[in-house]
Amino acid sequence: MTDDAAVLGDLVLTHDMIAEGVHFLTNDPPEDVAWKLVAVNLSDLAAKGATPLGVLMGYALTGDRAWDAGFVAGLEAVLKQFDVPLLGGDTVSLPAGAPRVFGLTAIGRAPASGAPSRSGAQAGDALFVTGTIGDAGLGLAMAQGTLDGDASLLAAYRRPVPRLVEGQALAGQVHAMMDVSDGLLLDASRMAEASGLAVSIDLDAVPLSPAFRQAKGESRADQIKAATAGDDYQLLFAAAPDAPLPALATPIGRFAAGSGISLFDADGPAPLPERLGYLHA
Amino acid sequence: MTDDAAVLGDLVLTHDMIAEGVHFLTNDPPEDVAWKLVAVNLSDLAAKGATPLGVLMGYALTGDRAWDAGFVAGLEAVLKQFDVPLLGGDTVSLPAGAPRVFGLTAIGRAPASGAPSRSGAQAGDALFVTGTIGDAGLGLAMAQGTLDGDASLLAAYRRPVPRLVEGQALAGQVHAMMDVSDGLLLDASRMAEASGLAVSIDLDAVPLSPAFRQAKGESRADQIKAATAGDDYQLLFAAAPDAPLPALATPIGRFAAGSGISLFDADGPAPLPERLGYLHA
Known part of the structure; x- marks a missing residue:
């Protein structure tokens, strides 16, 4: 999924596509698949400080009526939760067994101050993040059956909450903003690169939830794990x-002036991990 | 594919999804698949008299690089032809062998006179159609290898031309407008139903191209065949x-006052065919 949105006059537009086996698991509840598809698109709008105007949806049906009904119920729930109308859409019927594929376009109104981009960070700016990081990564491990953790972690993975209110409030105050979708370190390095700057990150400052600390811990390795997991959908801003x-x-x-990303903690500089984030195929 | 668009303030939005084996044939050239996906969405905008502002695209890749490259080339060609920017989009990678699925959102600016709907026809109005009808239906038969006809018929099926200029010119003059995507009779009956009226159609007046007449003829059966084939993408208006x-x-x-659709020609009333159009699964 992309984590960026197009700005067209005072409109913000984003389109994400998700596929079974790539962006969601076959055993993920269909209600949650619908929720997440809408939420991740609204997160793209949040990063622009935009107010959602509506969504258009494309969905491929594969003949499993119970699954489809669950998906529609989840769609209604998420649209109601964030007060977003379904403006239109399309369905196609695929052969049974074909991977389910969904597409969603979200459209929003940009804030009066203009939509922030990811490229406006200035040397000397601090990098901020909303909420906590790494919860959804552990939720994915729970969904895959490889971790036993608090239900809040699974919810963070399956039902992320787009930071619309925060994005609208922050838009006029920030120099750059984007959402964290592919991992904190990867997305921070993208903001630095787009802004023509270097960024250094204090691993001790990466906000971990109590549920994360309980399930994993708070060692440097745990901090790195949180900062390289995907699907956080928090806002990252300069x-x-x-x-x-x-x-x-x-x-x-x-x-700061320069390029690249570097890490440190109370013990001094920390080596970069082999991968900075999580990229879907 | 739906043939309707959402109107949001002065914006017109449409989202269509197409799938291999449902909306296009596996042996259709990928350049043409891309063309048609864009063209059918622009046709929805044309029916609203809208001026395209841009498109967002979702495409599923299946590992066939030559096919994907052809698709991208066709996409560039159609966007250039109709002077429409690609605002954004998303790709997903599906396993080889999975049906290809594409989604497209088109956004346009409504005409100053307002976007016509399909429900505004008035008793006494004439029903008009642009261009010729039935060519794409014969083009599909050519693509399937069951008909030998003029190349213009195949082009009508694979590279339809959205009636953007006509739609913009007509928007302020018509009482109702839509595009013909699922068959002239089916779409005309939809306009009548939405308008709370009856519609009668003169089969002799259905405009057939020279290529259609040459490949099929102009008997009542041929007229019905043209008027029930899909994929015309002409404008139908009251x-x-x-x-x-x-x-x-x-x-x-x-x-006229009443409901339903009826047919006639020089010989008098004509019975309705068993199906009025072509509906994709």
């Missing part, structure tokens, strides 16, 4: 370190 | 019989 912030967020790093 | 029309179109019928 702002002056002393800017008054209209939404809760944690400062986790700093931008 | 207007006063004596309205000055800013685009070329043929009057083919009349709206």
Whole structure:
């Protein structure tokens, strides 16, 4: 899935496609698949500070009526939760056994201050992130049956909450903003690269939830695991370190002249992990 | 594929999904599949008199690089032809052998006079259609190898031309408008139903191309075949019989109080065919 949106005048548009076996598991509840498809698109709007106007949806049916009914129920639930109308869409029928594929377009109104991009960070800016990081990664492990953890972790993976209110409040205050979809380190490095800057990240500052600490711990390895897992859908933004912030967020790093991403913690510099995030095929 | 678009303020939005084996044939050239996906969405905008602002695209790749490259080439060609920017999109990789699935969202600006709907026909209005009808249906038979006809028929099936200019010119003059995607009779009956009226259609007036006449003929059966084939992507509209029309179109019928669709020709009333059009699964 892309984590960026197009800006067209005062409109923000995003289109994501998800496929069974790639972006969701065959045994994921269909209600949650629908929820997540909508939520990740709304997260793209949130990163632009946009107010959702509606969504259009394309879905491929494969003849499993119970699954399809669950998907529709989940779709109704998520649209109601975030007060977003379904403007239109299309269905196709695929042969039984074909992977399920869904596409969603979300359209929103940009904030009056203009939609922030990922490329506007300034040297000296702090890097902030909303919420906690790494929960969805552990939720995925729970869905795959390889981890026993708190239900909140599974919910973070299956029913992410797009940070619409925070994005709208922050849009006029930040120099750059994007959502964290492919891993904190990977997305932070993308913001630095797009802004023509270097970014250094304090691993000790990466916000971990109590459920994450309980399931994994808070060692450097655990911090790295959280910061390289995908599917967080928090907002990552650059702002002056002393800017008054209209939404809760944690400062986790700093931008400076140069390029690339570097890590440190209380023990000093930390080596970069082999991969900075999670990329779907 | 749906043939309708959502109107949101001064915006018109449409999303169509197409799947291999359902909306296109496995042996259709990938350049043409891309062309048609864009063209049918632009046709939905044309029916609203809208000016395209851009498209967002979702495509599933299946590992066949030559096919994918052809698809991208066709996409570039059709966007250039109709001067429409690609605003964004997403790709997913599916296992080899999975049916190819594509989704497209098109967004346009509604005309100053407002976007016509399909429900505004008035008793006494004439029903008009642009261009010729039935060519794409014969083109499909050619693609399937069951008909030997003129290349223009195959082109009508594989590379339909959305009637954007005509739609923009007509929008302020018509009482109702839609595009003909599932068959002239089926779409005309939908307009009548949406408008709470009856419609009668003169089969002799259904415009057939020279290539159609040469490949099939112009008997009542041939007229019915043309009027029930899909994929025409012409504009169907209701207007006063004596309205000055800013685009070329043929009057083919009349709206009256009542409900349902009826057919006639020079020999008198004609029975309705068993099916009025072509519906994809």
